Amino acid sequence: MKKTFTMLFLSVIGLCGFSQTAVIDSLKEVISNHEGKLNALDDRVLVNEADLAKLNKIKISGYVQAQWEYYGKDLVKTNEPTNTFYIRRARIKFTYEPADGVKFVLQPDFSTGNLSLKDAYAVVNLPFLKDWTLWAGQFNRPDYEVEYSSSQREVLERSRLIRAIYPGEREIGAKLEYIGSKIPIKFQLMAMNGNFTGTNAKDVDSKKDIMARLVYSIKMPSAGLGIDLGGTGYFGGNRAKTNQYVLESNGVADSVAVGDYLKKQWFGAEIQVFADVLGGLALKGEYITGTNSTPSTIASTATMAAKKADPNKVNNFSGYYVYLIKNIGQKNQFVAKYDFYDPNTKLSGDAAGSSVNYKTLTLAWQCYVNDNIRISLNYEMPQNEKSASVKNIAGVASTQLSDNTLGIRIQAKF
Amino acid sequence: MKIINKIAATLMVVTLFSGSAFSQAKITVKGSDTMVILAQKWAELYMKNNKTSIVQVTGGGSGVGITALINGTTDICNSSRPMKQTEIEKLKARYNTLGVEIACAKDGVTIFLNEANKVNELTLKQLSDIYTGKIRNWKELGGNDAEIRLYGRENSSGTYVFFHDVVVKADYSSNVQSLPGTAAVVNAVKKDINGIGYGGAAYAIGVKHAYVKKDANSNAYVPTAESIAKNDYPITRYLYMYLRNRPTGETKKYIDWILGSEGQSIVTEVGYFPIK
Numbered sequence: 001m002k003k004t005f006t007m008l009f010l011s012v013i014g015l016c017g018f019s020q021t022a023v024i025d026s027l028k029e030v031i032s033n034h035e036g037k038l039n040a041l042d043d044r045v046l047v048n049e050a051d052l053a054k055l056n057k058i059k060i061s062g063y064v065q066a067q068w069e070y071y072g073k074d075l076v077k078t079n080e081p082t083n084t085f086y087i088r089r090a091r092i093k094f095t096y097e098p099a100d101g102v103k104f105v106l107q108p109d110f111s112t113g114n115l116s117l118k119d120a121y122a123v124v125n126l127p128f129l130k131d132w133t134l135w136a137g138q139f140n141r142p143d144y145e146v147e148y149s150s151s152q153r154e155v156l157e158r159s160r161l162i163r164a165i166y167p168g169e170r171e172i173g174a175k176l177e178y179i180g181s182k183i184p185i186k187f188q189l190m191a192m193n194g195n196f197t198g199t200n201a202k203d204v205d206s207k208k209d210i211m212a213r214l215v216y217s218i219k220m221p222s223a224g225l226g227i228d229l230g231g232t233g234y235f236g237g238n239r240a241k242t243n244q245y246v247l248e249s250n251g252v253a254d255s256v257a258v259g260d261y262l263k264k265q266w267f268g269a270e271i272q273v274f275a276d277v278l279g280g281l282a283l284k285g286e287y288i289t290g291t292n293s294t295p296s297t298i299a300s301t302a303t304m305a306a307k308k309a310d311p312n313k314v315n316n317f318s319g320y321y322v323y324l325i326k327n328i329g330q331k332n333q334f335v336a337k338y339d340f341y342d343p344n345t346k347l348s349g350d351a352a353g354s355s356v357n358y359k360t361l362t363l364a365w366q367c368y369v370n371d372n373i374r375i376s377l378n379y380e381m382p383q384n385e386k387s388a389s390v391k392n393i394a395g396v397a398s399t400q401l402s403d404n405t406l407g408i409r410i411q412a413k414f
Numbered sequence: 415m416k417i418i419n420k421i422a423a424t425l426m427v428v429t430l431f432s433g434s435a436f437s438q439a440k441i442t443v444k445g446s447d448t449m450v451i452l453a454q455k456w457a458e459l460y461m462k463n464n465k466t467s468i469v470q471v472t473g474g475g476s477g478v479g480i481t482a483l484i485n486g487t488t489d490i491c492n493s494s495r496p497m498k499q500t501e502i503e504k505l506k507a508r509y510n511t512l513g514v515e516i517a518c519a520k521d522g523v524t525i526f527l528n529e530a531n532k533v534n535e536l537t538l539k540q541l542s543d544i545y546t547g548k549i550r551n552w553k554e555l556g557g558n559d560a561e562i563r564l565y566g567r568e569n570s571s572g573t574y575v576f577f578h579d580v581v582v583k584a585d586y587s588s589n590v591q592s593l594p595g596t597a598a599v600v601n602a603v604k605k606d607i608n609g610i611g612y613g614g615a616a617y618a619i620g621v622k623h624a625y626v627k628k629d630a631n632s633n634a635y636v637p638t639a640e641s642i643a644k645n646d647y648p649i650t651r652y653l654y655m656y657l658r659n660r661p662t663g664e665t666k667k668y669i670d671w672i673l674g675s676e677g678q679s680i681v682t683e684v685g686y687f688p689i690k
Contacts, residue, residue, distance in 0.1 A: 152507040181499075224514070275511075276659050279659060330509075371485040
């Protein structure tokens, strides 16, 4: 009996031992399976993280400006509309930053009837010179109002002066830029084709135009004041390719050798004052004076008389703009802007012909509805220099044009 | 057009005589995760003593706070790094001010090591090499023959930017595991014998502080009140509050309190260092 009981007891113990080993083995298998699954998940997470990191290097931003404009009567031909809705800008900006200090930017504009490439450039931080960057491609010329984004600007359009001397704002070329991290200086030096209007992909002459800008920033935190002072210089030329006749600024006809360069050179001074006064106030201005030229596009085979009638033009010009911007609380902004542009400083009145000067007062109100939406009310009141040539425009009864423009814009930005 | 002229002129006059004194009963604070525990402690104590005030604190990172300041969705931005020039330009464009920078505490960016790690001391160069992936094994630094596992912050973090600009000075290695907040970094290093992380001094609990020296010939320091005050610790920084405009009303009262003795004693209590 004892033997039987002992045998039975040992069998039970043995079975238990066997059963425990089996459970442990089975658990080991389960753990091993889960370990494998976790490792596979880990690998997948790493792959996903790597993909996400690549996507994080691409930034997409953009804005759409839809507006309604009402025009003064002299801006409209008989039976033409006095007001219109239209899309002023519809841009998407793609920025890719593959590594620290390297950036590629592409910005097309999709506004109706105006599909165009606005920006296409690469920016590289110069090795060992962390405050210096090299830009290459198509981008804004180095000027305050040019570089101040249309999505931020407090009035609907840039000054007449800036639109005249920097058409389309962009140029194709290369730029060296220094933004001091220790000293408050910004320096820009750009070499460009010098004739970009948005269509011509290549230069039309061999000489490159050079533009330089230097800005020094003064900060007075205790007074809540910041002042940026700067100067610009533009050194370039337009080649007289087909016509030897030149009409100088003073109205006197002259001549050059075909193939010579017509002068295109100016200097500017700028100031921006930012004051923390009852919600922020800014006073910004720029003055530019110099010589600009327009080469004749007449065929080289044209007659002398035809060439004389359509000569190259070299004009002395000057102009300035002043902005007064006052923030009203966090969401509103009042803007008064005055700008002046005289395309020919040597002649005035009737003698100026079509090169009359313009003084423009613009009043505007901005309402920042939220992070993305801004509503702008803008009233532009240009006053032209009185000249007989103005009165000769069809339908204009006075030497003073009635050409005020009221604009209401909604901007959506992301 | 004459009517429009009149409307425009009236608008201008009204504007010029109007102010911007929009008082705020509630103060919103957003930004640095490094500063969240400090900012929450400040808010808690301030509201306890000023029953009518509401101070709402959220983190997200210095970058997030600065964006919120520019977008007008926060009154105060906490940042563990100075504002970049590009960010100041955005403030200028939107609010026509340069913003107001207020240094409210000091911090030593601490290098966290697992307590079992044999390595105790690192130079700035070695830290840079570790975080750029040039040094990959602890044995190169006198430690065990084991791969270094890197823990760091997300790129919206001010600490990430500060550590990059002052220590790493090149691209971070792709092996850095980005974690949301210094507490997560500390936790990861606590569990990982081969881990290394960085972050605000106030979070270093359960991990070892590495002694840091400027170069091989300098003295090594850990962030202490003395080494921070004397600027001996090589990765010392200020912690900032940023505002769009000079503070007025309740916001001014709150900031004055933070910069006063009571506010600064909380800085020490939390584990950071007072500005004076």
